[in-house]
Amino acid sequence: MATNREKEKIVWGVGTPRTLRVHWAMTELNLDYETCPIGSRGGGNLTPEYTALNPSQKIPTVQDGDLVVSEGAAIVNYLTTCYGGETNMQPPSELAERARYDMWCFFCMMELDADTLYIIRRHGDLHAIYGEAPNAVRAAKEIFAKQAQAAAMRLGLEPYAMGERFTGADILLTTCLTGALRREIPLPDSLRDYLSRTTMRKAYQRAMQANQLRV
Numbered sequence: 495m496a497t498n499r500e501k502e503k504i505v506w507g508v509g510t511p512r513t514l515r516v517h518w519a520m521t522e523l524n525l526d527y528e529t530c531p532i533g534s535r536g537g538g539n540l541t542p543e544y545t546a547l548n549p550s551q552k553i554p555t556v557q558d559g560d561l562v563v564s565e566g567a568a569i570v571n572y573l574t575t576c577y578g579g580e581t582n583m584q585p586p587s588e589l590a591e592r593a594r595y596d597m598w599c600f601f602c603m604m605e606l607d608a609d610t611l612y613i614i615r616r617h618g619d620l621h622a623i624y625g626e627a628p629n630a631v632r633a634a635k636e637i638f639a640k641q642a643q644a645a646a647m648r649l650g651l652e653p654y655a656m657g658e659r660f661t662g663a664d665i666l667l668t669t670c671l672t673g674a675l676r677r678e679i680p681l682p683d684s685l686r687d688y689l690s691r692t693t694m695r696k697a698y699q700r701a702m703q704a705n706q707l708r709v
């Protein structure tokens with residue numbers, strides 16, 4: 495795949511764990527980029543300019559030269575595929591390893607994000623907009639806790655999702671697990687240890703700064 499670190503890169507979106515994924519990937523990969531600091535509730539995601547980039551009107555979105563990519567996991571995988579050579583963050587090319595990598599990514603996005611954290615966000619934090627649904631929120635927390643046990647079993651004694659090396663799957667997994675901790679969902683000790691490993695990374699700390707909502 496043709497890559498060009500010099501192409502102008504713009505990250506749209508700040509202030510949420512889903513935008514953090516992209517800032518974190520950018521910083522791990524030492525990429526220079528500009529930020530368009532729109533948030534998810536300020537109306538910046540509803541403008542015609544942004545809607546042309548991302549018709550879902552959701553953040554994050556990335557522009558890399560002429561290419562526009564949305565969906566946080568797709569962005570992380572695009573960036574690590576294109577620019578992950580130097581930092582050994584490319585998704586695996588060998589078929590079985592790639593299947594395991596994809597398993598982690600889809601597991602994080604479906605079981606730990608869309609099916610659980612996002613339900614809690616919608617019907618908990620944002621209940622004034624989306625309606626109260628306490629049973630759905632309670633069930634989502636229980637399902638997350640159960641799937642966290644599954645994540646711990648899959649991780650086993652490995653330091654990272656794919657073993658010895660840190661990859662985009664760890665960006666996805668970490669940003670889901672920190673979301674659970676903020677909501678006081680219990681996590682197995684091995685995942686807490688995992689989180690101390692991943693969140694102590696310098697790039698994570700820098701990305702947390704870059705992802706701050708500007709007021």
Ligand SMILES: N[C@@H](CCC(=O)N[C@@H](CS)C(=O)NCC(=O)O)C(=O)O
Pocket residue numbers: 510511512513534535539551552553554564565566567
């Ligand atoms: N599937 C998308 C979800 C992105 C998403 O839900 N973003 C939220 C902020 S965390 C958003 O932009 N919400 C605006 C809205 O729902 O109107 C992804 O993983 O990138």
